[in-house]
Amino acid sequence: MTAPRDTTTRLTDDVKSAFGLLTRLPAPRTDRHRPDAAWAWPLVGAVVGGLSVAVGWVALSLGLPAGLAAALMLASSALATGALHEDGLADTADGLFGGWTPERRLEIMKDSHIGSYGTLALLLVTLAKWASLGVLLDAGAYAAIIAAAAISRAPMAMIMALLPNARTSGLSQSVGRPSVRVALVAAALGLMIAAPLGLGALPMAAAVIATGYLVARLSLARIGGQTGDILGASQQLAELAALAVATALLG
Secondary structure, three states, rough: OOOOOHHHHHHHHHHHHHHHHOOOOOOOOOOOOOOOHHHHHHHHHHHHHHHHHHHHHHHHHHHOOOHHHHHHHHHHHHHOOOOHHHHHHHHHHHHHHHHHOHHHHHHHHEEEEEOHHHHHHHHHHEEEEEEEHHHHHHHHHHHHHHHHHOOOOOOHHHHHOOEEEOOOOOHHHHOOOOOOHHHHHHHHHHHHHHHHHHHHHHHHHHHHHHHHHHHHHHHHHOOEEEEEEEEEHHHHHHHHHHHHHHHHHHO
């Protein structure tokens, strides 16, 4: 039987690992990436989302317009994560749509240079998120913004658990694959964080699930599995989907 202290230590190490992997925040961390720490990824998202909401609230309090406040929120999130997910989105767009074979697509995704598809993906997704954030911020829908940041991290865990690694190296491969149980815990945690939204959390979660599924299917068809870039792309697109649904619910 596992002692309570051992369980607490393990959970604490998981949280440290999650923050160390997904953020650049000056928080206690461990150099060891733990695949079972994936359950805590929505918690990381909630903290990152909470920080961006704080930035947006301060900006509004200083009299800045909602559009400028939303831009500052996007910048704060990118700084907090080291633009990890944005980089994955750009690489994924370049690779999946810029190559004719799985091998070539993986080669393009590994290239640090950004191409036309990556540029367009970053521009369009960021613009759409900016528009949604501006509306939500102006309406005071802070909980929806935090919920979107949290639940959008859950598909990363599920994609890692269900899809094989598309290459034998890279961040995703080095972290290891979490179990399906861990991925389900991540999903449950994301829903718990979104619970204050009431029934509004359900369509947001449905949009996140659908987006994650589409990204997973496309990745499996194009490169035969998942990579760290695919996971980053899934987060960005899932967050956009959740924000878009939250914005629509306001109307």
